[in-house]
Amino acid sequence: MHGEYKVHGGKLVVADLEVVDGAMSAVQIAGDFFLEPAEALNDICLSLEGMPVESSVEDITSKLKKSLPEGAALIGFSLEAIAIAVRRALGVSKSWRDYEWQIIDSEAVSPAMHLALDDVLANEVASGRRAPTLRFWEWDRAAVIVGAFQSLKNEVDLQAAEELNVEIVRRVTGGGAMFVEKGTAITYSLYAPTDLVADMSFADSYAFLDNWVLKALNGLGIDAYYKPLNDITSSKGKIGGAAQKRYHRNTVLHHVTMAYDMDAAKMMQVLRIGREKLSDKGTASAAKRVDPVRSQTGMERRAVIDQMKETFVSLNGGREGQITPEEYAAAEKLVKEKFSTKEWLHHIP
Known part of the structure; x- marks a missing residue:
């Protein structure tokens, strides 16, 4: 054996x-x-x-x-x-190759819809109705996505967000607030059986689940590495961050947003980034924390995503998949009942 x-x-x-x-x-x-x-x-x-x-x-x-x-x-x-x-x-x-992965690269939807799809697809994998899945997101508008446990007023300048037409949503995972615009970020979600990380500590599972993307970035010439607990970074600065949620003890949602070509000035207008957080990152300004993938590769965003997909398949296997009409319908219902409601967004004011 x-x-x-x-x-x-x-x-x-x-x-x-x-x-x-x-x-x-x-x-x-x-x-x-x-x-x-x-x-x-x-x-x-x-x-x-x-x-x-x-x-x-x-x-x-x-x-x-x-x-x-x-x-x-x-x-x-x-x-x-x-x-x-x-x-x-x-x-x-278990290892990656013990599962038949599906890879979804679908059309842009609203920020709230993305969050609802994460919840729906994770539960579908947990129930056994869906195979383990890697999903790439497409943003259709500017948004701030705050962590499940963050204070809204402490993290976001609500007036600036309204003036700049930036939508604000809250996700189910912890971690820090993210700022995205259409075409400026690379975001993906893994809906994986917890058996894949069952023998690892919670902290170790972060790096393990993103090891494939580090290999993809390394292949593009970026000296990417993992900085515990949840940062993907390089010698030129932070690239992205990860967050997780466990479902029914048998599925883990792991999602990551990486900066491709972010407007740092606008980000600083809508996010309240405190001195303590910046000092923890070892930087003097928020703008320096945004180190876009574009500047380090010179590649178009879609080309980077294609390389990521190819790397995942070569390492772990996988075939193209789609979100089903039933999954879309369940997500739309969840948007109305949870992710677009003031109660959910403001439950930590």
């Missing part, structure tokens, strides 16, 4: 093993990692012999910790990474 796990920003860990009478046997751990002393690898493999196949990541990690000699150094990987590789070999932990 064979399993692999690529550590985000690190090395590949490979587990090969057999199962005899419900227990692990002939366990071999390999990979392109570094380990000192080298003899510790034999200790790692021997410690897993005879462990029950139903062992959790925590069980495996605990056993591995006891096996390591004092002062052992694991470079480019971790004991948790070994545990995930082992569970993948056992068929307990």
